[in-house]
Amino acid sequence: MIDPCPTCGATTRTPVKPPSGSPHHAAERCGACGRFLRWLPRPAGVIPDHCLEAAVPRASPVPLRGTARQVEWATSIRTDLLRRAAAQPRLAQLLMTIDDATWFIANRGRPLEQLRWPAVEQLASAGREDS
Numbered sequence: 001m002i003d004p005c006p007t008c009g010a011t012t013r014t015p016v017k018p019p020s021g022s023p024h025h026a027a028e029r030c031g032a033c034g035r036f037l038r039w040l041p042r043p044a045g046v047i048p049d050h051c052l053e054a055a056v057p058r059a060s061p062v063p064l065r066g067t068a069r070q071v072e073w074a075t076s077i078r079t080d081l082l083r084r085a086a087a088q089p090r091l092a093q094l095l096m097t098i099d100d101a102t103w104f105i106a107n108r109g110r111p112l113e114q115l116r117w118p119a120v121e122q123l124a125s126a127g128r129e130d131s
């Protein structure tokens, strides 16, 4: 059941890529008048290259960066995410590689398929966690 476009009443939809640099995956626009309707969720399981490159296998999650309160909160969010991602090894690896506590706080409560992928600077780079 597709709701008619509030502007023209059409029920056709066109996905439109946002400009590069946009945090969104794609916009859904009316296929007739082009009115913006909503942001489309990212397809599940498509992890960007920069994340895959950083997400090397590791035995335990990297130490988190942030204030003591942020780290404590983010650790409990991460524990929950890792439990839910148990059947998705690549995603679990990526979650264990994110070292920015604010990323976990910003993504708290999201279904796995709606997580915002972290930026390069939110990922532990090889070696940094040991320094």
Ligand SMILES: [Zn+2]
Pocket (backbone or CB within 6 Å): 005, 006, 007, 008, 009, 010, 030, 031, 032, 033, 034, 035
């Ligand atoms: Zn329309």
